[in-house]
Structure formats: C-alpha cells, structure tokens
Amino acid sequence: MTTLDDLPIRDDLRGKHPYGAPQLNVAVQLNTNENPYAPSEALLDDLARAVRQGAASLNRYPDRDAVELRKDLADYLGHGLTAGQLWAANGSNEILQQTLQAFGGPGRSAIGFEPSYSMHPIIAAGTSTRWIEGGREEDFSLDPDRAVALIEEHRPDVVFLTSPNNPTGTALPLPVIERVLAAAPGMVIVDEAYFEFARTGTPSALSLLPEHPRLIVTRTMSKAFAMAGARVGYLAADPAVIDALLLVRLPYHLSTLTQAAARVALAHRGELLGTVEALRQERDATVTWLRQRGLSVADSDANFVLFGKFPDRHAVWEGVLDRGVLIRETGPAGWLRVSIGTSDEMAAFRAALEGVLS
Ligand code: PMP
DSSP: OOOGGGSOOOGGGTTOOOOOOOOOOOSEEOSSOOOSOOOOHHHHHHHHHHHHHHHTTTTSOOOTTOHHHHHHHHHHHOTTOOGGGEEEESHHHHHHHHHHHHHOOTTOEEEEESSSOTHHHHHHHHTTOEEEEEOOOTTSOOOHHHHHHHHHHHOOSEEEEESSOTTTOOOOOHHHHHHHHHHOSSEEEEEOTTGGGSOTTOOOGGGGGGGOTTEEEEEESSSTTOOGGGOOEEEEEOHHHHHHHHTTSOTTOSOHHHHHHHHHHHHTHHHHHTTHHHHHHHHHHHHHHHHHTTOEEOOOSSSEEEEEOOTTHHHHHHHHHHTTEEOBOOSSTTOEEEEOOOHHHHHHHHHHHHHHHO
C-alpha cells in the first residue's frame, strides 16, 4: 500500500497533520461554531429562485470579480466602505490563503498568538510561509508590549490577530490592534470571523482602515450569517490590497451559485442575524453555568465557550460524545470548547457534561 511518505511531496509538508474537526453523525453538534438555526422556508424559497436564475447561465463563467456581491458586502459592513475595498472567496479560509499567497510565501514569515485558529499555521504551511508562534497571557488576552516586542524581534511579513479569538472567545481592544499596526513592518490581518457575536459596543478593526493601508479585516458568512455550507468569506482592505489578491486568485473562483446565494443571504440579513442575540444570551448563560459548576471558563465574545481544566480532557470529550453531544477537543491542554446551540441543545450539553463529571 502506498503511504504519504512514499510520495514525492514537499519536504516542508512531511509529518504535518490535516485540519481535522471530526464530522460525526451525532444528534447535538456543538463542535465547529456553526449557527444552529437552519434557513427559514421564506429564505429557502428566495435561495431557490436566485439559484434557478443563476443556473440559467451556468454555461457561462461567473462574474470573475463578484462585483454585485462586493457592493452588497460593502453595504452590509458600513464604515463608508465601497466595493473596491471588498473581496470575497469560498470561505474566509480561502481569503486567508489568497492573502498569504500574495503577502507570505517562501522566505517570508507570519506570526500568530496562540492558542488561536488552527488554520492560520496550516495555511501558512500550505503557502510555505514560516510560522512564528507568539503566546497569550494567562487569561488569553494579548499583552501589547509583549506582542510588539515579538514583532520587533522577528519582523514578520504578516501578523495574524483574531478578534474575537477562536478557541478562547477573547475580543481585542482597538488600542492593542493599533499598537500592533504601528510596530508591524508588513501586513496585519484581523480575523473577525465571530465579530457579530461580540458584545454590543465592541469596535471593529474596520474603523482603523482609513489610516492603515496594510490592514486587512476578514469576515465570514459561516458563523452569525448561518451560511457555513454556502462557503462565503470576505475581507475589507485598501483597494491596493485587492489588486494584490487579483494576482493570486484563480479566475472564476466564486461560482455563480455561490454569489447568488450570498446575495440572497445578505438581503435576508435581518432574519439571519436575528438569531445572534439569542445565541449571545445562551453563551452568557453557558459561561455562568460552567462557572457555577466550579470549572474555569474563558470570557467569551463569540458563539463558543472554552472551559476546563481537565486532567484527561479526551475522556471528558468522549464521555460527552457517548451521551450524544459532540464538542471540540481543542485549545491548550486540559481545555474543551463548546459551540453555542439552541437552548435545547445547550440543555443536552449540560446534562451530558453533568453525567460525565458526577
Ligand atoms: N477564522 C476563524 C477564526 C475561524 O474560526 C474560522 C472557522 N472556524 C474561519 C476563519 C474560517 O471559516 P470559513 O472558511 O467558513 O469562513
């Protein structure tokens, strides 16, 4: 049998592991930070209509530059942004990949502050960008002095900041982002995949764009927008950054059907984002319950909660799974992460965890 080691793959990919959140057929799935609410019948009808209309021209390539979608995204984000400052791709993962294809690559480096989103170093590896691992404080916040010192020491081409951070839920104060922007010699990516779940009044890094042409703010329709299956991510940045991405993107990367579905979802944003407040309340209730249960819990501005610490977290994860609830074994040793579901799903999670712990 041929194994990976028998193949002439790149030396820098040998021994690496693929991204691997388990996809198991379990009743309660709280492991990949999706929105638990499926599209309504009204939204399904509009999606079907738009997809049908788009399908009528499937013999032709899609709009290569997704102009109408980028206009809609600019309109959604506000902050005076226009289509020329927006870019869209198949999930924010592809956005991040295109960004590293343009600004990272062989001989270049990127820094992230871990624990953070596990795909950042994986995308760095895929683009042959050297990964430099920064750390966080005990409470998972970022100390700006330490972050700046690390950036000055390594002078990376790309700095990753994630706010709210996955898997900790930690939101970054704007002054910390501004300190990093002032110190970074290259591009700064603020990954705001979970921004819509942040507490009201949390400022977005989008407000820093006018002063910072090397800032990239990434977002996604996979989380608050409840469209993970559609694969739509996007970024806002200076128009010159979009010019750079045009050099590396594959032509026609975003299908006609994807563009149509994303525009319908944006038109229905009132309904889709209408679930955010309930999820925030469920999140805060989950944090309170876990703390009452005597566990350590990271403050969360996202739609998930990191909790621990367990001497054998795998046994706890497995025990919860045996009771029909899939959570995620991720983050620092001893911690587990639960995505926020409906109130019924969270009741099932509490019962499962209670069953394991008592
Ligand atoms: N950024 C962060 C911080 C994430 O947690 C995720 C998904 N887990 C993504 C980006 C990528 O999401 P998508 O490709 O679905 O937009």
